[in-house]
Amino acid sequence: MKRAHLATRRNGQIANGGILRAFAAILLAFTVIFAVSVDEASAQSYRFGRIDVEGNTRIETGTILSYAGINPGDSVSAGQLNTAYQNILGSGLFESVAVEPRGGTLVISVQEYPTINRISIEGNQRLKDEILVPLIQSQPRRVYSPNVAAADAQVIVDAYQEAGRLAATVNPVIIKRSNNRVDLVFEVNEGRVIEVERISFVGNRDFSDRRLRRVLDSKQAGLFRTLVQRDTFIGDRIQFDRQVLTDFYRSRGYVDFQIMSVASEFSRERNAFFVTFTVQEGQKFSYGNISASSDLPEIDVAAYQSAIRLRPGQTYSPVDIDNTIARLERLAVQQDLDFIRVDPRVTRDDRNLLLNIDFALVRGPRIFVERIDIEGNATTLDRVIRRQFTAVEGDPFNPREIREAASRIEALGYFSSANVTPRAGSSPDQVIVDVDVEEQPTGSLGFGATYSTSSGFGLTFNFSERNFLGRGQTLGFDVAAGAGTGTYGFSFREPAFLGRNVAYFFNISYSTTDSANDTSYSTTVGNITTGFEFPLNEFARMGVNTFGRYTDLYSVPADSSDILQREATRGAEWTMGLGYDLTYRTLRTGLDPDSGVLLRWSQDFAGIAGDVSYVKSELLAVAETKVLNGEVTLRAIVEGGALNSLDGSSDSRIVDRFSLNGKMRGFEYYGLGPRDNAAGNEDALGGNYFAVAKFEAEFPLGLPEEYGIHGGVFVDVGSVWGLDDVNGTGLVDDAFSLRSVAGVSLFWDTPLGPLRFNYSKAIKKEDYDLEREFELTISTRF
Template sequence: MEHKHIWRARALGDLKHNVCGLRQLGFAALVAASFALPDSAEAQNYSFNSVAVEGNQRVDAATIVTYAGIARGETVSAGDLNEAYQRILDSGLFEKVEIVPQGNRLIIQVTEFPTINRIAFEGNRKIKDDDLADFIDSTSRQVFSPTKAERDAATITEAYAQNGRVSARVTPKVIRRSDNRVDLVFEIFEGRKIEVNRIGFVGNRAYSDRRLRRAIQSKQAGLLRALIEADTFVEDRIEFDKQVLTDFYNARGYVDFRVTGTNAELAQERDGYFVTFNVQEGQQFSFGEITTVSDIPEADAEEYQSVSRIRPGQTYSPSLVEKSIARMERLAIRNGVDFLRVEPRITRNDRDLTLDIEFALVRGERVFVERIDIEGNTTTLDRVIRRQFELAEGDPFNPREIREAAERIRALNYFEDTDVNAREGSRPDQVVVDVNVEEKTTGSLTFGASYSTNSGVGISVGFSERNFLGRGQQLTAAIAASENNVNYNFSFVEPAFLGRDVAFGLDFALLETDDDFSQFDTVDGVFRPSLTFPVSENGRLSLYYQAGYQDISNYVGQSGVLTAESNLGEQWTSSIGYNYTFDTRRDGLDPNSGVLLSFGQRFAGVGGDRDYIETTARLVAQTMVLNEEVTLRATLEAGSLHFMNGQSSRAVERYSNQIMRGFEPNGIGPIEGNEHLGGDSYAVAKFEAEFPLGLPDEYGISGGAFYDVGGIWGVDATNATSPVASRSFKARHVAGVSLFWESPFGPLRFNWSTALQKEPGDIDQAFDLTVRTDF
């Protein structure tokens, strides 16, 4: 029985005797009363003129009589009395129940369960008290329930198991207090985290174990991770990894792939698991013939076929089919064709390993969205979630749009869990979309310290919030200061300006330098509001206004160019500009390749002191080869400043070396004497490869090689007092190797480089350490 189960727990031993013993006493009293009657016929039947309840304090006597179910004057048997006893006990309100027949009078004696005075947790260090309190159902000032306490203990144990502590034990214990009260204490033995010592795969031929381990969420715990960020075994994560593997292979054309089984074996020392995925890859398929047919008169098949990006011979991917369906359905909305549905009909050709796709345009059910219900968002405003839907109340219902909206909500990264479902509404032709979310922390406060030989000791303070005031806005503020430099940064983004798919941005930055290692002091401030919006599926355009302030002072060098520029003093810049980006990294046709194109211009002279045009362009392409073991990346980048009305650039406006590896930040370009001036133009081509080093995956270490070629040139030498070198383009060549480390402090990159070709006065750099960024 449930009560006996919980009283067996060691922590509740003080109540075990009472509950079990009193059950026996209640039943014994009933049996004794039945044998005291004169004959067997009378012993089996009772009739009571009155029913009395004794011992109750909180529960009304009438309620207890109702539980018993025995009416006055009703003839009942011994079995009926036993059932009445059981019903009262099963109510969960009483610690002890005793039924005593006394002639024509029935006495029900009860001892109520105590109330909970307080709830405490002992032995927990990894999960806080407040978090544990959210897991359990028992609360203070409520009636104590042994069954509920045992259930709460199991819930806490499961929470620890999800944290990787499968050996955790939780024991509920009660401590008696006055006035029929108890303290409920959960004694917790957390145990150790059980790590995943090894993840292996059986049956994989197309992709190595190393590549598949990078795809799944579970990670191995090795030497470095055991010290810093050891991973743990979580059974639910293994189940999720099975789906991840299926999606990974399906996206690469392996339509028959399946995980035939998983095996998680506990190590002999019981301190880790060996996890093995048994997989069956099958054959890789490509797209065959792509056609479109229409059952709807107003939908022309050729028009809808034209928006599909799939081409015969491409590796098959379900995501490409889904994207083509989405494009066709969006075209139907633009054309005013309601309830159009696209059904992909797939014909398999095993001989040539192709899949023919026929997109059938059919009329779907006439179902409308009645409403969208949102629950669980304690911080995030409803409108932030609602704007992720392209449909609204009253629109035709589209299941694909619901799935895409769910993905967009998850991509916000505001919620720990997101569940989006559709159910039937008030009528058969209407549906209600239910959105249930669970909030998570979206802000951070950072403190840092640094030291360099140039700037001395530095400190930094930063605040970042991705969901400011629950409005979906991004707010970032940071201050970094050292002995000679101060840098202020502020950024704000409203992603849905005026309720549209337009991002409004506001950026402010101010940099003040007073560096003994520099020939002059500078002040450089920028204020820039901007609007960014989509212009195509993969393209976005940003329009902005930029106000700038620059000052060069206290110049102590010998350069005539820099002397003339410092004499100009404070200068204000007022400009407008645009920047176009085209990005296929998420929505491209090839999951292993991506392209990022950026082109922009800024026109200064809309007021202010400066009059010039700045043009920049950047193209990055990336692909993975050798069964996705090696990543190849190429970058082409260029920029140019063109001054007008007799003006020329200043050092704070020109390009210094932030473009290529192997040289100091201001180590190449035009030079007067021994002072680098920077340049009005730059161009660089970078080529690099990233590859495994054969080290265990859990170390997070990989290698790379790179080759850069480029240069900085162009400067007005009118005021030069000595010859200026490298005024025209002179290519520098650099080669080197890299070490990538996914460290606990963030992704780091170590570069060792050699300048294969340089110019006199260039300052090369054999080693540098940077924070790795994705292209």
């Protein structure tokens, strides 16, 4: 039994093996047959005696055949037919394509994209068609392309995102018309403006959040969120804020400052952003030892050492280093030493928080500027951009000078972007400087209303163009009319006269008053001034001018001062003269970003021709500093002036004398100074001399920064005195009599300008002085 069972089992295995071998043979046969069929299909070829193109109306048949790449009589495979189909469809000219062999004829059928009949943008309320239409590439009477339309939709979305509307969507839709035409409509869903609700900082120890927010270009949404657009969230603006925040810290000695991260988070309602800057301030460093050195025999190190303005103990700033490098390299050029470069070598003294700087003068590579290529300036002339470079073609190449030129081009304000990049020239010792700019509007036209507590309401019109005819010239015209007053002005300025670093200016002004500003008489004053202004050094400028002046005093009431009545009988007078002014400014531009001074001295010499001759001298001195880590601003202002007759032939008139209008707070217009108390209306007379000193402080009030409100206190001390004619009655006191006033201020940064509300109280005054306790003005920026 056991042997029979084994035999049966062996027979079964043999039978199963035979079935498997038969199945494998059948499978192999099918595989071979299939492979042969595929190879035959792949190897199939066509030969067409004729190629017909159907359906094209605008596109030439030859153009389609060039895309197909097939000629009559050629042997063509199925793969080549598919390639021809893909090439024709990929041209973007056709909505559909068919390639069909019909015996000995190849038929290519196409359906062309329609022509755009009209383009419209719907749903756009915030950004008008005038802004969006120039951005898109699709044009009427051109072939419609879905890819181009999609790209145009994205461009419109990008424009809305730059305006803070991150949720904006744009859908391109076509409406079919007759004759294979379509209307292209961009349906816009603007979404809501995404504002910056809060800007905060983490890791800042020495500067408060309030102080740092003032540095940034982005602002928190505040009271004027519908007018102020810097509170909208824009990603590129955040990138700019990173740079200005870094510059702020580095310029104050924080050499190790870093921005670790910037987090931008949506609010829960997804209608605002919360922006958080995480910073690492590091330590504040000052200068230690400052020296100049060189291994070059032609370098007189002592001369360069004396040219360094930095002193030990001053706070470190990269701007100081750059200015020093520029000064030393200019000195080398003046000594006819080319290719001299200054390499600042810094040694840290972490224990004493000092940086020892050695300005090493070394020989740089012999590389020359081959040429300067300028692109993107459709309006601005090339020479306006070229004069920002100190180097010209053929001069030694200096990377620092190129960077400075790029900064000067950006500072012009004519361009929204300006990129200056060097690249290799035609030989290893040549460099080509590429300048790529994008222009922006430079003109403004304004209509407005004004209010002053002295002259009431008024209307204004002004026009200005900062890049007139693309020449870099400034042109301005303004008109202001109020209660009994009218002022008209025209100005022109050429910043580079004859291509030199000399500015030419021409100004005309004409003003009239008719019993205005607390006076009972009328005046007419006209001025024409023309002259030149040029730099003396990096902080000082000088101007020289010639002027013509017309004055008239009339309609003086019979009950007014005898002095004014006698001055009115002289009628209209005119004079011509020469003048000059000297200005020294380190405020906002000096070595210390938190402190600086402004000094200005000017004199006018009238009498070259005309009816009157005099010397008029004026002085302005401003000193400002920030304390308590920049939270509080302290400012001192001193002004003075003197009017002296040259030949004594004529007395001064009220239209030429000084007043303290706008120079001393707490008093009415013509509210202090010499006054004829014998006259019925007690008209003020002004004075030949004035002096005033003002001391003020600005500080935060603890209100949210986005309100733009901060406070201040001030004390003013001054006087105006001195007359040529005192009427001989003894009732005119023209002696020096000091006045003083103290007050508080409220500053409000509004879209209309920085407003200032003053409440003041006179501490010392004369009985006949006229006080003004409350005053609303535009805050002065020096």
